Amino acid sequence: MTVVAKFEIHYSQFLDEHGRTVAPLPEFARDAQNLIPLYRWMVLMRAYDAKTIALQRTGQIGTFASMLGKEAVEAGIGSAMARDDVLLMTYRENGVQMMRGVTMKELFVYWGGDERGSDFAVPRGDFPICITIAAHVTHAVGVAYAMKLRREPRVAVCALGDGATSKGDFHEGLNAAGVWNLPAVFVVTNNQWAISVPRRIQSGAQTLAQKAIAAGVEGVQVDGNDVIAVRHAMDQALAKARAGGGPTLIEAVTYRLSDHTTADDATRYRSADEVAAAWKLEPILRLRTYLMGCSAWDKVKEEQLVKECNERVQAAVQAYLDTPPPSPEQMFDHLYATLPAALAKQRAQAIDEKDS
Numbered sequence: 001m002t003v004v005a006k007f008e009i010h011y012s013q014f015l016d017e018h019g020r021t022v023a024p025l026p027e028f029a030r031d032a033q034n035l036i037p038l039y040r041w042m043v044l045m046r047a048y049d050a051k052t053i054a055l056q057r058t059g060q061i062g063t064f065a066s067m068l069g070k071e072a073v074e075a076g077i078g079s080a081m082a083r084d085d086v087l088l089m090t091y092r093e094n095g096v097q098m099m100r101g102v103t104m105k106e107l108f109v110y111w112g113g114d115e116r117g118s119d120f121a122v123p124r125g126d127f128p129i130c131i132t133i134a135a136h137v138t139h140a141v142g143v144a145y146a147m148k149l150r151r152e153p154r155v156a157v158c159a160l161g162d163g164a165t166s167k168g169d170f171h172e173g174l175n176a177a178g179v180w181n182l183p184a185v186f187v188v189t190n191n192q193w194a195i196s197v198p199r200r201i202q203s204g205a206q207t208l209a210q211k212a213i214a215a216g217v218e219g220v221q222v223d224g225n226d227v228i229a230v231r232h233a234m235d236q237a238l239a240k241a242r243a244g245g246g247p248t249l250i251e252a253v254t255y256r257l258s259d260h261t262t263a264d265d266a267t268r269y270r271s272a273d274e275v276a277a278a279w280k281l282e283p284i285l286r287l288r289t290y291l292m293g294c295s296a297w298d299k300v301k302e303e304q305l306v307k308e309c310n311e312r313v314q315a316a317v318q319a320y321l322d323t324p325p326p327s328p329e330q331m332f333d334h335l336y337a338t339l340p341a342a343l344a345k346q347r348a349q350a351i352d353e354k355d356s
Contacts, residue, residue, distance in 0.1 A: 009209045012233060013223035017281045019289030026232045032296035038079055038227050039287050039297070040305060042071040045095040046284060047309040048104055049258075051317060052111060056262045060321070061111040065091040069225075069257035072283035073189050075099070076230025076252075080238055081157055086147075087126040088140045089159045090133075091261075092189070096159065100126060104316035105323070114326050115334065134164035137173035137186070144182035144247070155241045156184045163194025165208050171215070174249065178215035183241035185234065186212075186249045189224060191256035196269040212249035224252030225283040257282065328354050 014029065016022050028034055049068055055061045067074060074095025081087065087100060094107055101122025110117025110129065118128040127143075130136035140158035147154045164170050165188055177184045188208050192199045205211060212219030218240075222229040230252055237248035255278035259266045266275075291297035332339060332347040339347065 007210070007213050009207050009219055009221055011221045011223075012229045013226050014228040014232070015223075015226045015286055015290055017225070017286060019286050019293060021290075025228065026235070028231065028235070029228045032291055032294040035228070035287065035291060036296060038075045038231070039284075039291060041075045041078070041095070041099055042227070042284050042287065043305055044309045044312065045071045045074055045098065047306070047313045048094070048098070048107075048316075051313045052108070053258075053262060055108070055317065056111075061108060062113050063261050063263045064111050065261045066256075066258035067092050067095055069278070069282055070189055070191060070252075070254050071095060072227035072287070073187070073224045073230055073252045073254060075227050076234055077157065077159060077187055080231055080234035082154070082238070083123075084125070084152075085155045085157055085238070086140075086143050087123065087157050087159070088136045088143065089127070089129060090136070090161060090164070091129050091131055092161065093129075093159045097123075097126070102126075104313060105319040108316060108320035109323060112320065114323075116326060116330075134160060134167035134169035134173075136160070137164070137167075137170050138176075140184055140186070141173045141176045141180075141182060144177065144184040145180060147183050148180070153242045154183065155238050156182075157187065157238075158184060159187045159189065161194065162188060162190040162192070162199055162208055163197065163202060164188070165211055166194070166202055171211075174212060174215040174217055174247075177247040178212075178217040181244070181246040183244075184247040185237040185241060186217075186247065187234075188249065188251045190251050190253045191224075192254075193256050193260065193266070193270070195260045195264065196266075198270075207251060209249055209251035217247050217249055219249045219251065221251045221253060224254030225281050225286060227283060227287055254283070255281065327351075 014021060014023050014025055049066050052064050053066060056064045078096040078099025087096060102120050106117045106120060137158055140156045144156040190208050194202055207221050209219035209221040220233055222233045224230060233250045237250060240248060257278060288297060328350040329347050332343055
């Protein structure tokens, strides 16, 4: 018997759960001051997240998918991407969207059931939120293929959850990205739960990163609660893609501290002890502990930041609440370049009924 191939999956971590360095820091992180903007973003994300859940509970928006616990993944992705890159995301990457210029008001409008929230003023090339699990993986392949054909130094960044790696769209997309050597980065947030299905029975694979191997794609695993590890992996993957080195799959191991969505009750399928243990690993406390240990952060700065974030979130909420609702005919306005006659008739009828 002859061994024809061997494969390895490498794991990266720089800060442990106690905020202590466990490996030499990458260059961008050697000055603790460079990590403060990432920390500020993460705290803002959590303030936004908490307020959005409160809005849903009071009937002011619809179902919402929390990002509680994955702020380091969001900040790592958002800080590494270039302006001209393209983000293709699920419903849980609001933090990355914010870092790329989507306003909290636009996000509130979206979660309020108004598609005008997807008409981003700033990142016009980014795709809208994808609710259908893993469908956007194939979209990312199409985007990356266009970038390659045009010889553009851009990258398609596709964010998805662990459950999406069990879908056919994921494997088909990854296979195409590998065979065509596309400029794409796939970031899998392994938060241990695909709604009520635990990671251990989603897949028999030892890691999710190894699913890249069959497609001829590099797969790596990082501590998803360590923003330095996520950012470093993103920097490397993006640089490789821009240089023509092809795609990378990054598995960020973290934990979903919230319910799957506000329509879910996670207490029905996981224990309080499990969640309590996960809270000890969460990313914001970890980075704050490190920054305080470096004398780059203190209690006064923390209090000021929390106050500032809450004020920014509340101002965005008010802007959302002050937004006039869409008129009924707008449901027809973004379906076709030229509206078919049958739908044009319905649109006219909607206007007549509104004005009557």
